[in-house]
Amino acid sequence: MDDPYHHGDLPNTLRAAAVEVIIDNGVGGFSLREVARRAGVSHAAPGYHFGDVRGLLTSVAVEGFETLHGELVAAGRGIVDPIERLHAIGRGYVRVGIEHPGHCQVIFRNDLIDADDERLRSAGLAAYGVLESTIADIDSVYGLTADVTDAAQLCWSAMQGLVELQSKLVQLDGLRGHAEVSIEERATRFSSLLVSGLLADGN
Amino acid sequence: MDDPYHHGDLPNTLRAAAVEVIIDNGVGGFSLREVARRAGVSHAAPGYHFGDVRGLLTSVAVEGFETLHGELVAAGRGIVDPIERLHAIGRGYVRVGIEHPGHCQVIFRNDLIDADDERLRSAGLAAYGVLESTIADIDSVYGLTADVTDAAQLCWSAMQGLVELQSKLVQLDGLRGHAEVSIEERATRFSSLLVSGLLADGN
DNA sequence: AGATGGTTCTTGACGACGTCAAGATCGACG
DNA sequence: CGTCGATCTTGACGTCGTCAAGAACCATCT
Numbered sequence: 001m002d003d004p005y006h007h008g009d010l011p012n013t014l015r016a017a018a019v020e021v022i023i024d025n026g027v028g029g030f031s032l033r034e035v036a037r038r039a040g041v042s043h044a045a046p047g048y049h050f051g052d053v054r055g056l057l058t059s060v061a062v063e064g065f066e067t068l069h070g071e072l073v074a075a076g077r078g079i080v081d082p083i084e085r086l087h088a089i090g091r092g093y094v095r096v097g098i099e100h101p102g103h104c105q106v107i108f109r110n111d112l113i114d115a116d117d118e119r120l121r122s123a124g125l126a127a128y129g130v131l132e133s134t135i136a137d138i139d140s141v142y143g144l145t146a147d148v149t150d151a152a153q154l155c156w157s158a159m160q161g162l163v164e165l166q167s168k169l170v171q172l173d174g175l176r177g178h179a180e181v182s183i184e185e186r187a188t189r190f191s192s193l194l195v196s197g198l199l200a201d202g203n
Numbered sequence: 204m205d206d207p208y209h210h211g212d213l214p215n216t217l218r219a220a221a222v223e224v225i226i227d228n229g230v231g232g233f234s235l236r237e238v239a240r241r242a243g244v245s246h247a248a249p250g251y252h253f254g255d256v257r258g259l260l261t262s263v264a265v266e267g268f269e270t271l272h273g274e275l276v277a278a279g280r281g282i283v284d285p286i287e288r289l290h291a292i293g294r295g296y297v298r299v300g301i302e303h304p305g306h307c308q309v310i311f312r313n314d315l316i317d318a319d320d321e322r323l324r325s326a327g328l329a330a331y332g333v334l335e336s337t338i339a340d341i342d343s344v345y346g347l348t349a350d351v352t353d354a355a356q357l358c359w360s361a362m363q364g365l366v367e368l369q370s371k372l373v374q375l376d377g378l379r380g381h382a383e384v385s386i387e388e389r390a391t392r393f394s395s396l397l398v399s400g401l402l403a404d405g406n
Numbered sequence: 407a408g409a410t411g412g413t414t415c416t417t418g419a420c421g422a423c424g425t426c427a428a429g430a431t432c433g434a435c436g
Numbered sequence: 437c438g439t440c441g442a443t444c445t446t447g448a449c450g451t452c453g454t455c456a457a458g459a460a461c462c463a464t465c466t
Contacts, residue, residue, distance in 0.1 A: 010414085026314030032453065042416045047454065049414090105314070108367055111229030115370070128375070146396055149379060153372050154361060154393050161364030162356075164311055167318070169356050172331070176352060190357050193349055197400020210444080236423065245445045250425065252443090409466080416459070423452065430445065436438085 011049045011059075013039045018060050019102035027105045027112065032056065057106055058113040058120060064103030065123035071096045072130040082137035083195055089134055090159055090191040091184045097163035098183060104163065131156060144198055151198050158190050214252045214262075216242045221263050222305035230308045230315065235259065260309050261316040261323060267306030268326035274299045275333040285340035286398055292337055293362055293394040294387045300366035301386060307366065334359060338401075347401055354401050361393050
């Protein structure tokens, strides 16, 4: 077990270490050598498995999309009313944003990862599919004023913007004297406003 | 003029060079020495004026918020109907996102800049104020179902998410067989949907 | 059992990087 | 003409990513 060679599952260990480094130092202070240090391997070990820093971060991003997909599916499971399901999915999205900050600081950073990676694309599409199919269900049950794609893209953008601006919004609420509101609560408010704009007239 | 000392306006030259480096190499491939090289000064000159890389990027971010503020004001100027003004501001926001990508890749990256910098905070608040006052105008003219702050934060999040996800959305439209749509067109669609959700019942 | 080959990881090296201290050059002011 | 502060350069140090070469291990064959 203290064999310096044949670690057993070094790629996963390195991915996990990478996520922790990102959480601790930010993606700006990320370093392959620090990842290797935390994993207890030599400084060049990450290079063997992932090629370069871009490869490792892309792999982290794939993992991020996969857990996002899983969380979105889990958040919506068993909820029959598609509007309620959309709300749950929205909360699930931002929850992933705060519970997996290491992954989420990476998944849309096309300057750091390989956006054309095939596994990345399919993982991202799978996560997006959960949202789009829910919007499509809302359309077929309640009727939508807008195109399904437009609506899904708007919801996605709003939630992603919320994740990114979260700290700024908290800052803002502080200045306004508002009570501090959790990101999930904010997500719920957002999706309520979004739904009322997307539904055909009236309710 | 070819005096190696006393450049004249080195801080601004360095900021401009920094923006170009970010555009060319991405904020991940950013380097103080490359900035110095493009400005034609020694490798340590940026350090003298900005302390460290964080200081330079923070300064770039301040400049970004200032131009964002200016563009938002210009975009809304003279438009009396606050809803039309909101649409114009939304388009202005995403236009800044694509016309000043160097600045915009930095302004919300709290891991790279000093989020507590006083000039940064006030510049950011000024830009946000343009949006919030427009939302407040909509409220007083048309009546809003939601809190003004909530509405403003939703609009902001949606537009920021749009800027960040832009390339992914284009990719998506491609897969769906949709015609390519400009980011300004998408911003207009988004703000229309947002407004219809924010307005009190009916239109 | 012993040799062989491929996979996995280490070692060592190289140039580029951020940052700091020390030095050089200039304008301004006496 | 000399001094001083502001501005920029030079040189150095440790860390970084990446590559080539080598070492250790497993499986397989003879």
